[in-house]
Amino acid sequence: MKQWPLLRSLSESLTRTLAAHSAYTLRFLSSATASPTFALKNVTKSNFESSLADLRRHVRDADFVAIDLEMTGVTSAPWRESFEFDRFDVQYLKVKDSAEKFAVVQFGVCPFRWDSSRHCFVAHPHNFYVFPRQELPVDGPSYEFLCQTTSIDFLAKYQFDFNACIYEGVSYLSREQENEMLRCLNSECDDEMSLLWRNMKEVRDTPLVSVADVLFSERMKNRFNEWRKELLQDRKGGSQFLETSNDMKQQFQTIFFKMRPALILNGFTAHQLRLIQLVIKKHFKDLVYIRSSGDGSYSELIVYIDSDNDKNLLMKEVKDGLRREAEMKIKTAVGFRHVIDLLSSEQKLIVGHNCLLDIAHIYNKFFGPLPLTAEDFVSSIHKYFPYMIDTKILLNTNNVLKHLMKNGSTSLSKAFASLCPQIASSSKNSGLAFQPWVEVEVQVDDMRSSNWNSGAKHEAGYDAFMTGCVFAQACSNLGIDFKKHSSSANLAHNKNLQKHVNHLYFSWVNGDIIDLGTGNRIAATTVCYNLKRRYPKILFSNIVIVWGFPSQLSSKKIRECISKAFGPISVTTIYHLDETAVFVQFSKPELVADFLVLKETLETIQDPISVLHPLSVLLEGGNTCAASYETYKEICSSPISKVMFADQAKAVGIKWKTKLIESKEKVKTQEDESFSKENGATDAASDPADKSKTRKIEDVIDNLSDDRISGSEIIDSLYAAQTKLSKHIRTTNL
Numbered sequence: 020m021k022q023w024p025l026l027r028s029l030s031e032s033l034t035r036t037l038a039a040h041s042a043y044t045l046r047f048l049s050s051a052t053a054s055p056t057f058a059l060k061n062v063t064k065s066n067f068e069s070s071l072a073d074l075r076r077h078v079r080d081a082d083f084v085a086i087d088l089e090m091t092g093v094t095s096a097p098w099r100e101s102f103e104f105d106r107f108d109v110q111y112l113k114v115k116d117s118a119e120k121f122a123v124v125q126f127g128v129c130p131f132r133w134d135s136s137r138h139c140f141v142a143h144p145h146n147f148y149v150f151p152r153q154e155l156p157v158d159g160p161s162y163e164f165l166c167q168t169t170s171i172d173f174l175a176k177y178q179f180d181f182n183a184c185i186y187e188g189v190s191y192l193s194r195e196q197e198n199e200m201l202r203c204l205n206s207e208c209d210d211e212m213s214l215l216w217r218n219m220k221e222v223r224d225t226p227l228v229s230v231a232d233v234l235f236s237e238r239m240k241n242r243f244n245e246w247r248k249e250l251l252q253d254r255k256g257g258s259q260f261l262e263t264s265n266d267m268k269q270q271f272q273t274i275f276f277k278m279r280p281a282l283i284l285n286g287f288t289a290h291q292l293r294l295i296q297l298v299i300k301k302h303f304k305d306l307v308y309i310r311s312s313g314d315g316s317y318s319e320l321i322v323y324i325d326s327d328n329d330k331n332l333l334m335k336e337v338k339d340g341l342r343r344e345a346e347m348k349i350k351t352a353v354g355f356r357h358v359i360d361l362l363s364s365e366q367k368l369i370v371g372h373n374c375l376l377d378i379a380h381i382y383n384k385f386f387g388p389l390p391l392t393a394e395d396f397v398s399s400i401h402k403y404f405p406y407m408i409d410t411k412i413l414l415n416t417n418n419v420l421k422h423l424m425k426n427g428s429t430s431l432s433k434a435f436a437s438l439c440p441q442i443a444s445s446s447k448n449s450g451l452a453f454q455p456w457v458e459v460e461v462q463v464d465d466m467r468s469s470n471w472n473s474g475a476k477h478e479a480g481y482d483a484f485m486t487g488c489v490f491a492q493a494c495s496n497l498g499i500d501f502k503k504h505s506s507s508a509n510l511a512h513n514k515n516l517q518k519h520v521n522h523l524y525f526s527w528v529n530g531d532i533i534d535l536g537t538g539n540r541i542a543a544t545t546v547c548y549n550l551k552r553r554y555p556k557i558l559f560s561n562i563v564i565v566w567g568f569p570s571q572l573s574s575k576k577i578r579e580c581i582s583k584a585f586g587p588i589s590v591t592t593i594y595h596l597d598e599t600a601v602f603v604q605f606s607k608p609e610l611v612a613d614f615l616v617l618k619e620t621l622e623t624i625q626d627p628i629s630v631l632h633p634l635s636v637l638l639e640g641g642n643t644c645a646a647s648y649e650t651y652k653e654i655c656s657s658p659i660s661k662v663m664f665a666d667q668a669k670a671v672g673i674k675w676k677t678k679l680i681e682s683k684e685k686v687k688t689q690e691d692e693s694f695s696k697e698n699g700a701t702d703a704a705s706d707p708a709d710k711s712k713t714r715k716i717e718d719v720i721d722n723l724s725d726d727r728i729s730g731s732e733i734i735d736s737l738y739a740a741q742t743k744l745s746k747h748i749r750t751t752n753l
Contacts (some may be wrong), residue, residue: 150188
């Protein structure tokens with residue numbers, strides 16, 4: 020049985036210690052082979068600075084950079100999974116929720132450079148362990164993230180090193196966090212100086228309340244006076260001043276602070292330090308008390324000054340020093356974001372595979388909070404990464420590549436095995452020997468190889484390498500001749516790639532593709548996307564979401580009860596989000612309003628006849644809620660994540676059972692209300708709410724009185740409801 024990685028054995032620890040002496044990690048297979056294991060540069064906080072320096076050079080020289088991420092989870096609730104009924108803006112909200120709740124634990128970066136002398140690509144795979152450690156002592160909550168059990172189990176299955184991640188992972192700050200930290204720490208510097216000046220003013224009038232305070236103050240005055248005289252004597256005579264007593268050496272240490280003679284005060288209590296400030300303030304105009312920080316600790320000093328101007332200059336130097344120290348701490352805490360800044364500033368072509376979630380994580384972790392809308396996200400990410408390629412789109416939208424993939428799965432591992440068998444198996448003789456294939460060599464530090472065993476799948480660095488290889492081979496199959504490729508040319512501008520650059524999947528289930536450059540959605544037919552749909556064409560204006568119904572109701576029963584009320588062809592699709600909620604797609608958009616009005620009417624009546632209505636099966640229990648698709652989007656936008664959708668709706672704060680959609684009727688009602696006010700109408704029967712409800716019932720009766728419905732009890736029930744409402748109106752008028 021596989022042990023939990025945090026409880027690794029002594030032998031594993033010894034193996035890791037020996038491997039640490041190498042700049043890269045070799046993973047040996049259990050069986051003896053002639054080929055070395057795939058070389059991969061593992062990066063932790065211990066070798067981050069040196070690795071970053073190397074990566075800067077590799078990225079600068081690269082033709083493109085492939086990336087891949089490993090996370091602690093994907094979905095925070097079953098209903099937040101990607102559905103065919105998710106519109107692109109809803110899909111973004113689900114991706115946004117995932118990126119905000121889960122952590123990135125491994126980041127793969129693999130620059131690819133074309134070597135014209137050897138006619139091959141040289142790849143530099145880097146595997147960064149990342150952990151959101153709080154490096155700065157700033158007030159506020161520590162980082163929190165969710166872990167999805169299936170994702171953690173998945174990582175463990177593929178030998179993920181949790182110890183390396185938690186103990187040695189590189190921390191980071193986003194750009195927004197960095198700016199906030201600078202603001203806070205600069206404010207602290209100002210507060211520190213203000214406190215020092217305030218303390219100096221306050222000690223001036225502090226009375227000595229005890230004999231011990233008087234004696235201590237007098238002793239301090241004498242010692243500072245002696246030290247000051249030695250300074251002045253040294254300035255005149257040129258001899259060095261020396262402390263003469265052991266007690267003086269223990270409590271006072273002479274140094275130079277900001278090019279000025281100073282005493283470090285050691286072993287004094289806070290009360291004694293306050294008395295020392297009082298002594299300096301009252302008796303010495305050429306001495307100043309300073310509290311300085313360094314290496315995470317503070318020192319109390321007495322500094323000699325020449326004049327008031329020198330004093331002001333000293334205080335400014337202290338303040339500037341505190342600010343510089345704070346900025347250095349923040350720069351160190353930026354950590355892994357330096358890699359993201361490098362990728363953004365170099366503006367290289369970034370290659371990922373089905374990488375919307377990866378890009379959302381990058382934005383959220385390293386730039387700032389994700390925008391509220393998909394449109395804002397698209398425009399923002401394009402500013403940071405102007406050239407991007409999604410290899411999954413390449414494989415699904417190009418007929419040549421689809422043929423090579425045999426119109427099958429386009430997962431990364433399948434694409435790597437299908438398009439790059441000579442790389443995947445490290446064999447020159449492959450099933451695609453007749454195809455022009457791209458050679459790739461791997462270089463880690465000074466070691467370069469073109470022969471290896473396969474690496475560890477689902478390790479970010481190796482997955483990034485596979486992504487880059489798939490892209491390079493796809494480019495070759497698209498007609499790009501790398502032998503004619505110039506190192507100065509931007510691969511993103513190649514005419515054979517133009518129609519694929521900056522296209523990003525928002526939903527691979529639906530084939531929703533967004534052009535990051537223009538922000539426009541691209542129709543699946545435009546890009547020859549071959550999507551096998553399980554459901555009829557989805558029309559979001561025809562959809563109602565229903566939740567809170569009896570749990571034993573199946574899709575078949577829900578379809579039957581609605582079809583009995585609205586006709587046998589009124590419902591095209593029933594789709595379960597989970598056991599508590601379904602999408603109902605009607606054949607006509609007007610049926611959405613009819614359904615919501617009828618549901619509200621039946622729940623309002625609550626008479627014995629209404630239980631005979633076909634919809635009573637759906638409404639049983641009194642907890643059934645329904646609304647249009649826009650309410651589903653509203654619920655998805657909430658940061659709350661309950662397991663069941665019905666519980667989610669309640670947690671979001673939805674208290675109504677039926678939300679009617681905006682219609683022309685509402686506008687007409689508002690016009691009637693305005694007309695009534697202008698004419699001073701006081702008749703309660705003309706109340707807009709009552710008139711609106713009466714009109715809705717009449718409209719439903721008109722709609723349901725055709726051949727779509729069988730059973731006169733439905734119309735009788737609605738007629739009774741209308742009569743009951745009329746009696747209520749007459750009673751109100753009396």
